[in-house]
Structure formats: structure tokens, C-alpha cells
Amino acid sequence: MVTQAGPPDPAGGPSTSRRRRRLRSRPAVRDLLDEALAGVAARPTRLILTTLGTVLGVAALVGTVGLGQTAAGQITQRFDLAAATRVVVQPDDKDGQEGEAATQLPWDAPDRIKRLNGVEAVGTVSNLEIGDDLVQNVTGLDEGAGKALQVMAGSAGLWDAVRATLQTGRFFDQGHDQRADKVVVLGKHAAERLGINRVDSQPAVFIGDEPYTVIGILDSVSGRAELNDAVIMPNGAARNAYDLESPDAVEIRTAVGAAQLIAEQAPIAIEPNNPSTLRVDAPPKQGAVRKGVESDLNALFLLLGAVALLVGGLGIANVTLLSVLERISEIGLRRALGAARRHIAVQFLVESVIVGFLGGLLGTAVGVILTVSVSWIRDWTPILDNRLAFGSPLLGAFIGLVAGTYPAWKASAIQPITALRGT
Amino acid sequence: MTATVVALPAPVVEMIGVRRFFEGPPEVRAINGVDLTIGQGEYLSIVGPSGSGKSTLLHLLGLLDNPTGGVYRLDGVDTMSLRERRRAVLRGERIGFVFQSFHLLDHRTVLENVALSMVYVGVPRRERLARARVALERVGLAHRMEFAPTTLSGGERQRVAIARALVAEPSLLLADEPTGNLDSANAEAILQVFDELHSEGMTLAVITHDAEVSRRAQRQVRIVDGTLQW
Numbered sequence: 001m002v003t004q005a006g007p008p009d010p011a012g013g014p015s016t017s018r019r020r021r022r023l024r025s026r027p028a029v030r031d032l033l034d035e036a037l038a039g040v041a042a043r044p045t046r047l048i049l050t051t052l053g054t055v056l057g058v059a060a061l062v063g064t065v066g067l068g069q070t071a072a073g074q075i076t077q078r079f080d081l082a083a084a085t086r087v088v089v090q091p092d093d094k095d096g097q098e099g100e101a102a103t104q105l106p107w108d109a110p111d112r113i114k115r116l117n118g119v120e121a122v123g124t125v126s127n128l129e130i131g132d133d134l135v136q137n138v139t140g141l142d143e144g145a146g147k148a149l150q151v152m153a154g155s156a157g158l159w160d161a162v163r164a165t166l167q168t169g170r171f172f173d174q175g176h177d178q179r180a181d182k183v184v185v186l187g188k189h190a191a192e193r194l195g196i197n198r199v200d201s202q203p204a205v206f207i208g209d210e211p212y213t214v215i216g217i218l219d220s221v222s223g224r225a226e227l228n229d230a231v232i233m234p235n236g237a238a239r240n241a242y243d244l245e246s247p248d249a250v251e252i253r254t255a256v257g258a259a260q261l262i263a264e265q266a267p268i269a270i271e272p273n274n275p276s277t278l279r280v281d282a283p284p285k286q287g288a289v290r291k292g293v294e295s296d297l298n299a300l301f302l303l304l305g306a307v308a309l310l311v312g313g314l315g316i317a318n319v320t321l322l323s324v325l326e327r328i329s330e331i332g333l334r335r336a337l338g339a340a341r342r343h344i345a346v347q348f349l350v351e352s353v354i355v356g357f358l359g360g361l362l363g364t365a366v367g368v369i370l371t372v373s374v375s376w377i378r379d380w381t382p383i384l385d386n387r388l389a390f391g392s393p394l395l396g397a398f399i400g401l402v403a404g405t406y407p408a409w410k411a412s413a414i415q416p417i418t419a420l421r422g423t
Numbered sequence: 424m425t426a427t428v429v430a431l432p433a434p435v436v437e438m439i440g441v442r443r444f445f446e447g448p449p450e451v452r453a454i455n456g457v458d459l460t461i462g463q464g465e466y467l468s469i470v471g472p473s474g475s476g477k478s479t480l481l482h483l484l485g486l487l488d489n490p491t492g493g494v495y496r497l498d499g500v501d502t503m504s505l506r507e508r509r510r511a512v513l514r515g516e517r518i519g520f521v522f523q524s525f526h527l528l529d530h531r532t533v534l535e536n537v538a539l540s541m542v543y544v545g546v547p548r549r550e551r552l553a554r555a556r557v558a559l560e561r562v563g564l565a566h567r568m569e570f571a572p573t574t575l576s577g578g579e580r581q582r583v584a585i586a587r588a589l590v591a592e593p594s595l596l597l598a599d600e601p602t603g604n605l606d607s608a609n610a611e612a613i614l615q616v617f618d619e620l621h622s623e624g625m626t627l628a629v630i631t632h633d634a635e636v637s638r639r640a641q642r643q644v645r646i647v648d649g650t651l652q653w
Contacts, residue, residue, distance in 0.1 A: 042530030337540045337542070340511040416487045417488050
């Protein structure tokens with residue numbers, strides 16, 4: 001017992017137990033924690049009511065931010081699929097002083113684009129001027145049956161470039177194009193209007209007086225939605241029948257992340273001498289879309305959550321203050337039992353932190369459940385920042401800390417004699 | 424210890440010319456020059472009518488309040504020069520309180536209430552519970568340890584409070600109207616506990632307005648208008 005060679009006991013030091021006590025004259029941190037926990041647990045109903053504000057606040061925060069992130073995630077996900085890989089090149093109509101010749105796309109534009117690294121598919125697309133020609137079903141021989149449908153022309157690569165899918169039949173290919181076969185693929189809506197829903201009997205449509213064999217019906221396309229309403233023939237046939245001089249536009253599908261690069265390179269590949277005569281439509285930078293959407297949502301939601309949290313914090317402060325007044329005699333007793341002012345302050349502060357933490361924990365759970373439920377109903381992928389999920393209980397604890405400071409100080413300032421007076 | 428100092432046992436309480444004035448207006452001289460010595464093992468009663476200053480004297484004795492002037496030594500330690508933090512430690516270690524209204528925590532068991540008085544003194548948890556059990560057995564409440572204080576009778580509650588006051592092995596047991604809320608049978612039981620404690624060598628100071636209670640003590644002092652009369 002070398003450590004006991006301390007100063008002699010002022011009282012003459014009779015008992016060893018007293019000297020041992022002197023060595024540790026402070027309560028252990030765990031004991032203060034236990035006392036605070038017992039204080040919180042003593043009034044369960046009040047605990048629930050006290051945490052309610054924080055629960056709502058944190059739930060609002062987590063739920064709204066979670067849903068915001070989830071919704072933004074959905075938006076960007078769709079952007080990713082449909083638009084983020086789409087690049088369209090067409091002649092710049094506004095810059096018309098050099099005449100038409102300078103702004104025509106060459107027929108071999110797809111081949112030039114295809115050589116670029118990062119291009120997955122490329123094809124041309126054009127609107128045809130068919131004058132007064134109507135499109136009609138072969139069976140609709142009477143005059144009124146003709147439909148004013150858009151007729152378009154494309155290269156064989158177009159289908160892959162616009163992620164087209166078929167209801168039935170097939171796409172036209174390079175062979176159809178080169179042979180200038182009189183075949184068409186019908187857009188989904190165009191097929192409905194013409195009353196054609198199967199191609200195994202090789203139905204034909206008349207454009208003007210010319211019959212074309214329908215070889216396929218589209219189910220969906222992305223990006224160029226007008227294909228759904230059109231009758232599309234191969235470029236070869238269009239050149240024969242309507243003297244198509246050059247394609248209107250080149251549709252490019254790039255690898256994910258390559259769109260920006262392709263957008264820069266495509267005009268040079270097509271028109272090395274005069275790239276500025278071409279207009280390129282490319283998706284905005286991915287991050288920009290995501291950030292734009294998220295920041296709009298989050299600003300509003302965070303404000304809502306902050307207001308709710310403020311209310312929750314005020315609730316804790318209020319109830320803790322009330323509890324201090326109610327427990328004056330307990331405070332007095334603890335002081336009489338040797339508690340210093342700071343022990344009383346720490347106890348009430350820890351109680352308030354525990355209440356805040358519990359509120360934060362419950363609120364986070366509610367918020368996460370909310371986010372997941374809504375996502376489940378809407379068939380979304382729930383997205384929740386881990387920092388938010390793990391940080392929110394701590395945020396609750398912090399609110400408890402701030403809210404408990406004044407009541408704790410108030411409690412520690414109570415004089416033991418006032419506290420012990422009365423019944 | 425290299426040198427052995429053989430000293431006479433210091434008195435537990437040594438008050439010389441202690442004053443406690445409350446600032447006015449008008450200024451109240453609640454305690455006005457008290458000289459009081461309580462030796463080890465003494466059983467003292469302080470009687471006086473209400474308003475005589477006996478509560479204030481109790482607070483001063485219990486280090487719950489600071490004298491305006493004078494000298495107060497507890498166990499030989501000059502308390503006048505101590506800071507609040509040190510006074511709290513001294514209070515927790517050397518003084519056991521028994522209050523008229525018991526002051527038990529309703530939400531804790533009897534055992535926990537008794538163990539609480541060792542928390543701020545820094546006794547380890549396991550030792551606290553063991554010692555609390557011994558103290559409760561000593562006051563005859565071994566069968567009530569896990570009960571809530573609210574389910575006990577007044578006499579039982581006061582015995583819990585006594586156990587709580589004793590368990591930290593104080594130098595002085597301070598009782599403030601300990602029988603004030605009890606019927607005569609329970610009051611008698613409490614006074615018997617005090618008698619036993621006295622015979623075991625505990626130093627007791629009982630403050631009361633009840634002459635019956637006061638008569639049980641070994642020595643009685645009267646307080647009138649803030650001064651002691653012998």
C-alpha cells in the first residue's frame with residue numbers, strides 16, 4: 001500500500017475505511033449515469049410525452065430528407081437510363097447564312113460516329129415530306145379511311161440507338177436499306193390508328209398509292225417519342241420514293257458517362273472542316289441534374305425538420321424545468337448526501353441528453369420506416385444517407401444537451417436548505 | 424506513517440461564537456453567538472420553540488448553510504475556510520441526516536434509497552448494496568428491502584431514513600424532528616433505535632420541539648432567540 005503515504009488525517013485518522021474514502025471522494029461516472037437513467041426511467045409516461053417533440057422532429061427530418069433523396073434518386077435514375085446516354089446531332093438551322101449545302105448531314109455520318117470510342121449505337125432519322133399523301137390500311141379502301149400520319153425514314157442502326165423494342169415482327173436491317181425494299185415499321189400509336197396488330201399475314205399500308213409491307217410494330221422507344229406516332233421506312237426506300245437528300249439528325253447512344261465526350265467529338269467526326277455548323281444535344285452533366293433536384297427538395301425539408309426539432313427542444317427544456325421544480329426535495333436530499341452542485345447539474349443534463357437521444361432514436365426509426373414504406377408503395381428504391389440514419393440519434397442527444405443546459409444550471413443553483421424545507 | 428501523533432480524540436462538533444444573520448430589511452439574527460461542543464459518542468438534544476433558530480442551527484451543523492461569522496470545526500476540520508465542493512464531500516462523509524419528512528425517493532426501492540447515500544462518497548457499487556443490506560437489517564427492515572417506500576408505514580420509512588443516514592458511517596447523526604410525522608408507538612420505536620445507536624457509540628444530535636423526545640438524550644440544550652441556554 002505505497003500509495004497511502006498521503007497527508008495525515010486531520011482528525012487523527014482512526015479508521016482505514018475513512019482514509020480509503022478520502023482517496024476516491026468523487027462518485028464514479030457510471031454512478032452518475034445510473035442515477036440519471038433511474039431518474040428518467042422513474043416516470044415512463046412523462047418520458048414518452050417529453051420525447052414526443054423530438055421524435056416528431058427527427059422523424060420529420062429523416063423522413064423528408066430520406067424521401068427527398070429517394071425521389072431524387074428515382075429522377076436521376078430515369079435520367080441515367082433515358083437521357084444521360086443520348087446525344088443527337090443535327091444541322092444548326094439558326095446559322096443559315098452559308099446556305100443549305102453547308103448544313104447537310106452526310107449519309108455516312110453513322111459510320112464516322114461509330115468509330116468513336118464510347119458510342120454504343122448510332123442511326124439516322126428523318127421526317128419525310130409526303131405532301132398530300134395519306135397513309136391507309138390496305139383494307140380501308142374508302143376515301144375517309146386515310147390517316148395523316150407522320151412518315152419517317154431511318155437507318156438500320158436507329159433502332160438500337162433509341163432503345164426501340166418491338167411488340168411483334170422485326171426491325172428493318174441494312175439489307176432492306178440497301179435494296180430499297182418497300183417495307184415499314186409502325187410506331188405503337190400509328191399501328192393502333194391503322195388497326196394493325198399483327199404482321200404474320202404480311203399486311204401492307206399505302207402511303208399515297210404505293211404499298212409498303214409492315215414488318216414490325218414498335219412497343220417503346222426512348223428519347224425520340226415521335227417514332228411512336230410514325231410510319232418508318234428504311235432510308236433506301238425514302239430516297240427512291242421521296243428523294244430524301246440527307247438525314248435530318250443522327251441519334252447516338254453512348255456508353256454511360258461518355259455522352260459529354262461524344263458530344264464534343266461527334267461534330268468534328270461528321271464535319272471536320274466546319275463542326276460549328278452542327279448542333280449537338282447532349283444531356284447536362286449528371287451531377288448537375290442530381291444536385292439541382294436534391295438541393296431544391298432538401299432546402300425545404302431541412303427547414304421543416306429544423307422547425308420541428310426546435311419545437312422538440314423547447315419541449316424537452318420545458319419538461320426538464322418542470323421536473324427540476326418538482327424534484328426540489330430530491331435535489332436537496334442529494335446535496336445533503338454529499339452531492340456537489342456540479343453533480344446535480346450533470347445528473348439533470350444527462351437525463352435531458354438521454355431523453356433527447358431516445359427521441360432521436362425513435363424519430364430515426366419512424367423516419368426510416370416512413371421512407372421505406374412510401375418507397376415500397378411507390379415501387380421506388382429507398383435511398384437513405386447513412387450519415388443521416390446514424391447521426392440523427394446523436395442530433396437528438398445534442399438537442400437534449402442544449403435544452404437541458406438551463407434547467408440543469410437552475411437545478412444546481414437550488415440551495416439545499418430551501419430544497420429540504422417543507423414536507 | 425513515520426511519526427505517531429497521539430492526540431486526544433477531537434470533539435465531533437466545535438462551534439465558537441457562530442452567527443448566522445439573514446440580510447434584511449429587517450436583518451434577522453437567526454443564530455447569534457452559539458458556542459457548542461459535541462463530544463464523540465454524545466447524545467445531545469436541542470430543543471426550542473418554532474422560530475427559535477433551531478432549524479438554522481441544524482443547517483449550520485449539517486454544512487447545508489454557511490455561518491455569517493464564528494468558528495465551526497467538524498471532526499477537527501475547520502469548515503469556515505472550505506470551498507463549497509469540499510464542504511459537499513465533508514457533508515457526505517461525516518454527517519448523516521434524518522428528516523422529519525423522511526425524504527425518500529419514491530421511485531427507488533428501499534435498498535436503493537439506502538445505497539444512495541454512498542454514491543457521492545465514492546463507495547463502489549457492490550460494496551454499497553452489501554452495506555445497505557446490513558444497515559437495513561440493523562433497523563429491522565430486512566424483509567422490506569425491495570419494497571417501494573410508498574408502501575411502507577411512516578415508522579418504517581423513518582427507519583429507512585435512519586439506515587440511509589448510518590450506512591456511510593458518519594461522525595454525526597443529525598435528526599430534525601425525527602418523530603414529528605409519527606404516532607407515539609412509531610415515535611417510541613425510532614427513539615429506541617437512537618438509544619441503541621448511542622449505546623454503540625454513535626454521536627447524535629436531535630433537534631426537536633418535543634420535550635418527550637428531548638428527555639431521551641444524554642444532554643439537552645435549549646435554544647431561544649438564536650442563543651443557547653443551558
